Amino acid sequence: MKILSALAATVFALAVWQAVVSLTGLPKFILPGPALVAETWWQNRWVIAEHTWITAVEVVIGLAFGTALGVITALQLANSRAARVLVQPMLVFTQALPVFALAPLLTLWLGYGLWSKVAMAVLIIYFPITSSFFDGLMRTPPGYLDLARTMQASPRAVLWHIRIPAALPSLASGMRLAAVYAPIGAVIGEWVGSSKGLGYLMLLANGRAKTDLMFAAMLTLGVFSILLHLIIRRATARMAGEAR
Amino acid sequence: MTQAPDLTISGSATIDGAPLFAPLTLTLGAGQWTCLLGGSGVGKTTVLRLIAGLETGAAFNGQITAGDAQPVTSRVAYMAQDDLLLPWATVAQNVSLGARLRGEKPDLARRDRLIERMRLQDHLNKKPGELSGGQRQRVALARTLMEDRPIVLLDEPFSALDARTRADMQDLAAEALAGRTVLLVTHDPAEAARLGQSIVVMTAQGLTPCEPPSAPAPRHVDDLETLETQGALLRLLREAA
Ligand SMILES: Nc1ncnc2c1ncn2[C@@H]1O[C@H](COP(=O)(O)OP(=O)(O)O)[C@@H](O)[C@H]1O
């Protein structure tokens, strides 16, 4: 049923797209039609696959590092008042900066290769992961803490056996958000400076007025992002308490 | 379990400077069920949490002492209206939570005996979400018994249950906790009349002791004297309001 409705929505979107192209008669370097984009995609499938692979690696490494960093930060914040006082305002401030502004700097520091894009992805997901997990850790139902207290639990045991498990659904929603943001981070990194990846391919195609290739790369990125989101959703279902 | 001591709390409490209760003295008889009955908001939970050493919104001025002069808070087990079962842990894990939180090895044989006694042996590996309200409270009772503390503090643990399940739970708890010093906080006169070996009514004016029925607890739900006591308690509550 879900697959069916997704299919229907896709067909509808393609029809609208084709209708716009036919009715307006826009030249193909402005707005190529779906058939042309599909053809271009097929002709360039190996090139696209190669660039997709690069972007995917950046995103997956970024997700892993960003999640680990966010989890560690949230645990430190939850554990220490001093850390909260010192670090929390800084976190909020960095969140107020547009991460895009940092992309050129990251390229300068880390070079044109993989790591500046990984860093971009990490930066963009670090805050959602940290804040969602931290919120979860600080919102342990007070009754559990009362019970633990009457049982003479150590703070460490409470953290491990109660606060962390109670916060896992919040972490899961942070990770789901991160799955959406991480590809954006990687692509921005590629736009600012790279010679590989879907972002690079989009920019290249655009610069040469190969709008059909640009669309093919963009749609590939979209499909990749949706797949990633679905995978992370599945992977965090247990954490979120959905698949008991 | 070590010998159950008697326990006395005496003092007054204020919330943001306004008095919650005037100086009062409540004594829990050693190895007895004391029912503290009162309408909502009079401060029953506050009294219980003070004894348990838990956070309250009130400033307490007074003392809490056990008859044997040993510390109190390390000898209490606590059970509330909310069963406080961890939803991600199995029934078995919930029952032995205390040992895990103290970094001790739980006595698994004892755990399994208690689970059987609470008629939960078929649910050992289920999560709380798969249980009924009555079953969940039985798990909470098993967890309370697992702690094996001489003082047991019960804060309206049965009030969310339907009438029949509540009566069953009252019987089960009365039998399982016999011999311990129990404080049961309740707003239900029928519950106090069934279970109290000592009954105290708490109102804004203070504490009023009330003669419990002569039959041994848990009393039958249709025991005449118990019903009379229930009526008398309700009258006291209404007069105070
Ligand atoms: N943490 C708190 N902070 C401020 N006021 C509280 C807090 N807990 C309880 N109170 C107030 O104290 C009064 C007594 O509460 P409580 O002891 O829970 O009463 P009871 O259990 O008899 O219903 C109530 O008026 C309640 O609003």
Ligand SMILES: [Mg+2]
């Ligand atoms: Mg209460």
